[in-house]
Amino acid sequence: xxxxxxxxxxxxxxxxxxxxxxxxxxxxxxxxxxxxxxxxxxxxxxxxxxxxxxxxxxxxxxxxxxxxxxxxxxxxxxxxxxxxxxxxxxxxxxxxxxxxxxxxxxxxxxxxxxxxxxxxxxxxxxxxxxxxxxxxxxxxxxxxxxxxxxxxxxxxxxxxxxx
Numbered sequence: 001x002x003x004x005x006x007x008x009x010x011x012x013x014x015x016x017x018x019x020x021x022x023x024x025x026x027x028x029x030x031x032x033x034x035x036x037x038x039x040x041x042x043x044x045x046x047x048x049x050x051x052x053x054x055x056x057x058x059x060x061x062x063x064x065x066x067x068x069x070x071x072x073x074x075x076x077x078x079x080x081x082x083x084x085x086x087x088x089x090x091x092x093x094x095x096x097x098x099x100x101x102x103x104x105x106x107x108x109x110x111x112x113x114x115x116x117x118x119x120x121x122x123x124x125x126x127x128x129x130x131x132x133x134x135x136x137x138x139x140x141x142x143x144x145x146x147x148x149x150x151x152x153x154x155x156x157x158x159x160x161x162x163x
Contacts, residue, residue: 006062006088010104011095012153013114014144016125018163022114023095033089037096039072040084044136046073047143051098055107058086059094063107097144100153113157 009026013019020036027034035058041050050073058068067087074081086092094104100111125133148154 004065006065007091007110008059008063008108009091009093009110009112010099010108011093011112011114012098012100012157013112014121015097015140016121016128017114017116018124019095019097019114022112022161022163023093027091027093030091030093032091032093033086035086035092035094037094037099040070041096042073043075043078044140045143047098047140047147051096051101051104051147054094054099055101055103059104059107062086062088062092097140098147098151098153100156101147101151105156111153111156111158112161113154113159114161114163115154116163 009032011019011023011026020038023034023036026032035054037051037054040054041047050070054068054070057070061068065088067085069083069085072081072084073079100108100113105111125137154160
């Protein structure tokens with residue numbers, strides 16, 4: 001018999017705003033299962049592909065009380081990685097750029113948009129991603145901006161958080 005529907009929390013925002021840090025704290029406080037979209041993106045050009053796969057194969061089953069799964073991305077090998085199983089839980093937190101779409105919001109209980117000062121965001125990105133960030137920033141930022149234009153994650157958020 002499936003578990004009851006979990007409380008699903010989506011945490012969206014641009015790269016470097018503090019989504020992961022917030023998600024780790026929320027998940028730890030609530031003893032929640034945590035899914036990072038960074039593990040599912042299909043490389044630097046795969047925001048939508050990875051996000052949509054998680055919506056279909058993780059969020060949809062979890063919302064029905066069933067296990068979900070996705071294929072992780074091997075960032076070093078630049079290809080498909082291991083299968084990641086996501087078991088049902090009372091609370092599930094899914095964080096990453098692009099996570100808030102019409103489909104995912106229909107399955108979620110709470111949706112957060114995270115933002116911060118642009119200079120702080122850029123500093124965090126350079127510190128964290130270094131050369132990889134420089135090489136892929138423009139194409140990644142374009143994907144994130146397309147997501148914002150198409151899905152309105154800011155206007156549809158339950159809560160906007162400034163870090």
